[in-house]
Amino acid sequence: MASEAQRSDTAEPRRGRPRSEASHQAVLDATTRLLRVSSYEELTVEAIASEAGVSKQTIYRWWKSKAAVVLEVMLTGDAEIELVPMPSTGDLRADCLTWIRGMLVEAFRETHVGMARSLVVAGLQGDPGTERLLQQASMWDHGLLAERLREAERAGELREGVDIAAAASAIGDPLIFRMLTGSAPSLSWSESLVDVVVTGLMRPGAGTSLN
Amino acid sequence: MASEAQRSDTAEPRRGRPRSEASHQAVLDATTRLLRVSSYEELTVEAIASEAGVSKQTIYRWWKSKAAVVLEVMLTGDAEIELVPMPSTGDLRADCLTWIRGMLVEAFRETHVGMARSLVVAGLQGDPGTERLLQQASMWDHGLLAERLREAERAGELREGVDIAAAASAIGDPLIFRMLTGSAPSLSWSESLVDVVVTGLMRPGAGTSLN
Amino acid sequence: MASEAQRSDTAEPRRGRPRSEASHQAVLDATTRLLRVSSYEELTVEAIASEAGVSKQTIYRWWKSKAAVVLEVMLTGDAEIELVPMPSTGDLRADCLTWIRGMLVEAFRETHVGMARSLVVAGLQGDPGTERLLQQASMWDHGLLAERLREAERAGELREGVDIAAAASAIGDPLIFRMLTGSAPSLSWSESLVDVVVTGLMRPGAGTSLN
Amino acid sequence: MASEAQRSDTAEPRRGRPRSEASHQAVLDATTRLLRVSSYEELTVEAIASEAGVSKQTIYRWWKSKAAVVLEVMLTGDAEIELVPMPSTGDLRADCLTWIRGMLVEAFRETHVGMARSLVVAGLQGDPGTERLLQQASMWDHGLLAERLREAERAGELREGVDIAAAASAIGDPLIFRMLTGSAPSLSWSESLVDVVVTGLMRPGAGTSLN
DNA sequence: TGATAAGCGAGACGGTACGTCTAGTCTTAAA
DNA sequence: TTTAAGACTAGACGTACCGTCTCGCTTATCA
Numbered sequence: 003m004a005s006e007a008q009r010s011d012t013a014e015p016r017r018g019r020p021r022s023e024a025s026h027q028a029v030l031d032a033t034t035r036l037l038r039v040s041s042y043e044e045l046t047v048e049a050i051a052s053e054a055g056v057s058k059q060t061i062y063r064w065w066k067s068k069a070a071v072v073l074e075v076m077l078t079g080d081a082e083i084e085l086v087p088m089p090s091t092g093d094l095r096a097d098c099l100t101w102i103r104g105m106l107v108e109a110f111r112e113t114h115v116g117m118a119r120s121l122v123v124a125g126l127q128g129d130p131g132t133e134r135l136l137q138q139a140s141m142w143d144h145g146l147l148a149e150r151l152r153e154a155e156r157a158g159e160l161r162e163g164v165d166i167a168a169a170a171s172a173i174g175d176p177l178i179f180r181m182l183t184g185s186a187p188s189l190s191w192s193e194s195l196v197d198v199v200v201t202g203l204m205r206p207g208a209g210t211s212l213n
Numbered sequence: 214m215a216s217e218a219q220r221s222d223t224a225e226p227r228r229g230r231p232r233s234e235a236s237h238q239a240v241l242d243a244t245t246r247l248l249r250v251s252s253y254e255e256l257t258v259e260a261i262a263s264e265a266g267v268s269k270q271t272i273y274r275w276w277k278s279k280a281a282v283v284l285e286v287m288l289t290g291d292a293e294i295e296l297v298p299m300p301s302t303g304d305l306r307a308d309c310l311t312w313i314r315g316m317l318v319e320a321f322r323e324t325h326v327g328m329a330r331s332l333v334v335a336g337l338q339g340d341p342g343t344e345r346l347l348q349q350a351s352m353w354d355h356g357l358l359a360e361r362l363r364e365a366e367r368a369g370e371l372r373e374g375v376d377i378a379a380a381a382s383a384i385g386d387p388l389i390f391r392m393l394t395g396s397a398p399s400l401s402w403s404e405s406l407v408d409v410v411v412t413g414l415m416r417p418g419a420g421t422s423l424n
Numbered sequence: 425m426a427s428e429a430q431r432s433d434t435a436e437p438r439r440g441r442p443r444s445e446a447s448h449q450a451v452l453d454a455t456t457r458l459l460r461v462s463s464y465e466e467l468t469v470e471a472i473a474s475e476a477g478v479s480k481q482t483i484y485r486w487w488k489s490k491a492a493v494v495l496e497v498m499l500t501g502d503a504e505i506e507l508v509p510m511p512s513t514g515d516l517r518a519d520c521l522t523w524i525r526g527m528l529v530e531a532f533r534e535t536h537v538g539m540a541r542s543l544v545v546a547g548l549q550g551d552p553g554t555e556r557l558l559q560q561a562s563m564w565d566h567g568l569l570a571e572r573l574r575e576a577e578r579a580g581e582l583r584e585g586v587d588i589a590a591a592a593s594a595i596g597d598p599l600i601f602r603m604l605t606g607s608a609p610s611l612s613w614s615e616s617l618v619d620v621v622v623t624g625l626m627r628p629g630a631g632t633s634l635n
Numbered sequence: 636m637a638s639e640a641q642r643s644d645t646a647e648p649r650r651g652r653p654r655s656e657a658s659h660q661a662v663l664d665a666t667t668r669l670l671r672v673s674s675y676e677e678l679t680v681e682a683i684a685s686e687a688g689v690s691k692q693t694i695y696r697w698w699k700s701k702a703a704v705v706l707e708v709m710l711t712g713d714a715e716i717e718l719v720p721m722p723s724t725g726d727l728r729a730d731c732l733t734w735i736r737g738m739l740v741e742a743f744r745e746t747h748v749g750m751a752r753s754l755v756v757a758g759l760q761g762d763p764g765t766e767r768l769l770q771q772a773s774m775w776d777h778g779l780l781a782e783r784l785r786e787a788e789r790a791g792e793l794r795e796g797v798d799i800a801a802a803a804s805a806i807g808d809p810l811i812f813r814m815l816t817g818s819a820p821s822l823s824w825s826e827s828l829v830d831v832v833v834t835g836l837m838r839p840g841a842g843t844s845l846n
Numbered sequence: 847t848g849a850t851a852a853g854c855g856a857g858a859c860g861g862t863a864c865g866t867c868t869a870g871t872c873t874t875a876a877a
Numbered sequence: 878t879t880t881a882a883g884a885c886t887a888g889a890c891g892t893a894c895c896g897t898c899t900c901g902c903t904t905a906t907c908a
Contacts, residue, residue: 016852016905016906017850017851017852017905017906017907018850018851018852018853018904018905018906019851019852019853019854019903019904019905019906020852020853020904020905021852021853022853022854022904025853025854025855041337041338042337043338046893046894046895047894047895047896048893048894048895051855055855056854056855057854057855057856057857058855058856058857058895058896058897059853059854059855059856059896059897059898060853060854060855062896062897063853063854067896068895119337122333122337122393123334123337125394126252126253126330126333126334126393127252127254161412163405164405164408164409165401165402165405165406165409167402168387168398168402168403168405168406168409169405169406169409171387171390171406172383172384172387172406172409172410173383175386175387175389175390176379176382176383176386176387178386178390179382179386179389179390182333182337183336187379190376191376191378191379192379194374194375194376194379194380195376195379195380195382195383197375197413198375198376198379198380198383198410198413198414199383199409199410199413200413201372201412201413202408202409202410202411202412202413202414203409203413206417227874227875227882227883228874228875228876228881228882228883229873229874229875229881229882229883229884230872230873230874230882230883230884230885231873231874231883231884232884233873233884233885236884236885257862257863257864258863258864258865259862259863259864266886267885267886268885268886268887268888269864269865269866269886269887269888270865270866270867270884270885270886270887271884271885271886273865273866274884274885278865279864444879444880447879447880447881463759463760464759465760468867468868468869469868469869469870470867470868470869473881477881478880478881479880479881479882479883480869480870480871480881480882480883481870481871481872481879481880481881481882482879482880482881484869484870484871485879485880488870489869489870490869541759544755544759544815545756545759547816548674548675548752548755548756548815549674549676583834585827586827586830586831587823587824587827587828587831589824590809590820590824590825590827590828590831591827591828591831593809593812593828594805594806594809594828594831594832595805597808597809597811597812598801598804598805598808598809600808600812601804601808601811601812604755604759605758609801612798613798613800613801614801616796616797616798616801616802617798617801617802617804617805619797619835620797620798620801620802620805620832620835620836621805621831621832621835622835623794623834623835624830624831624832624833624834624835624836625831625835628839649857649900649901650855650856650857650900650901650902651855651856651857651858651899651900651901652856652857652858652859652898652899652900653857653858653899653900654858655858655859655899658858658859658860679888679889679890680889680890680891681888681889681890682889684860688860689859689860690859690860690861690862691860691861691890691891691892692858692859692860692861692891692892692893693858693859693860695891695892696858696859700891701890
């Protein structure tokens, strides 16, 4: 990964020609561009090099595999998976429903599906290093969702002792999974998903059920 | 997929030498065997052919790619992903907790993780045909879980109008997802996941909360 | 070769379905037809079978290899390499010159060149059986040429003790060789070839030199 | 052919890693070695690569087919077809007879026969490029023979206007042809061949006939 | 100001696997 | 028993990428 070579924050001035930041960025850009039109499997290091106007050696000097390049693209947000904003009106159930309706439209766009697949395949290449990165992938954090849940927790709306991360996964992971298989769920399925989890989270009596 | 060529149920007598069922099965067996010790990436068609004592041509005659072979292995249950049995004691919450504790032990064995990864990678190869198969994969059905939920529904324990499939996904998909990334969740995380969803499913007052 | 299986002239009635002479001939015809438009290398047994409306097994039942089929086509004259007639006016030198001028036109047609090449390549496949056939190939006999020389010998025009076959080869082989390499010799080269050999053959004083 | 890529005598400095001359030579050597024990048909590109310690791609990078490799081996004399020396005692007839007696022994050795066959088969693969090379093959020049004939011509021993190349072919081509078919001619046949042609070449009265 | 040390694009290298092709054999049902 | 059909094993084909290794060149720091 690139970071390894840059970790010399204020260290010795590194003799020799310094790393070309232009080349570095060109590789990431080229990869992003290519992933928009091809799957991880179809993507080749040679194509990245050619598209970036960079030599293969330069890629291998800074990344140890194609998976590493793809993961850096993903994890540094170069591919910018546009997230739907999470509203905060005070009504947790309503906010989550608004959010998931937006996700159904946004997350199942072809480009995003392809990106998510690339990320997963790259992460599953069997290399322990990339695997670790996959686990950290911010994409799986369901960050905005978890944040909104924590807000509700602070407002005392939730039952005590529930695991916020687990609850966020209960809503977010099924969404991601259907994204990977390319089959967008129906609106009612999604709403029911949110309803069940939110109901299970909230203090009895607080808020209102969907039905 | 193999089934294409056999669809002539009662049709014309099929001239020429018939397909060798022995070879067909040998390929599936060999693939299963190899997948136990290597990842999808490491698996090669040549190795399958050699292990099965079959010529490469025979593989390509009946399957159009390595992904197709792997998917057939998975989807026909040749790889037999052993599921943890789902108890049915009458207490839905307790049954689900028992089940998920078993899954934490069983599903995160190295072999199962490898199989699940192979299935996903094979399904994400960008081919529309294999993609369709991935969506149908029985593995994602969370079959036993959904069945138990339906049983509770028939017993009138659940709130009305909830989508059983969505609820099963809320518990099952996070589990599969962590299986893919190779990071087994903690027991408390898993229990909280079950608790939230089951609570959200059940009629208020029915059953008891974990806390 | 086909002859092996036919030797039962008036023998036992041969049980079972009799050999299809039609298939036999169809194979030879198809081969001839295909060789007119493709080289020996490009010719495939499957193409012969398909063109002849015959199964591959039928071919292998009667011939032991592709080379054997091609050689039978050649050697039984099915491919009928049209020979230029050899005149016999009494003037050996003039007759030979007339003949070679005709050969320059006739033998270097694309079809004949292709056939000769196929014959040679088939014969050189390293199989002793086909090799023997190549040696016997009537094509190399320079039959008409040798016959005319013998006529001159009987007429007492030739020096004594010369080997007619060797002399025929001295004229014929260079012609065949240039046929194989696809480079037709010039008229003057050919005439000089004939002139030198005929001069060397004839009794001093008999006939007249070209120059 | 390899020469194509090297033609930049004094041209641009050739960027990138230069061609490995070691690999080039290793391929030619390996091919020569393999051809000594196997026919052209039996020779495979994979075997050449393996024997040369070179990758298949390197072979295909510089030669477009197996035929091209074999032809380069032949035409650059790497296979060194040992020629029998041509004496020059002043007596043309005697010299040619000495030469052909040597050829009968030397040229029909198994190795030479195999090489000649490989050269011919390689040249007859139907590719215009290799065909052209076949025509130029120095082997067919009958170089030493033609040279000796020209010496006699300069000495004024020959009739005027005869084509030396044609005469050399009249002796050399029949020899090559029998080499290809693997049937060594008899001594008397060979001597008669030489006698007829030399007699036809020489000025009447010069030299003496065999009989 | 030169020597030394990387980094760079280009592209050849040894490998490995791909998916296709053909040879020649084997197994059906029909004739 | 032979036929046409067609599946079978075996193995070479030529291509595509992989990840490594020179080249000649450029761009830096250090002496």
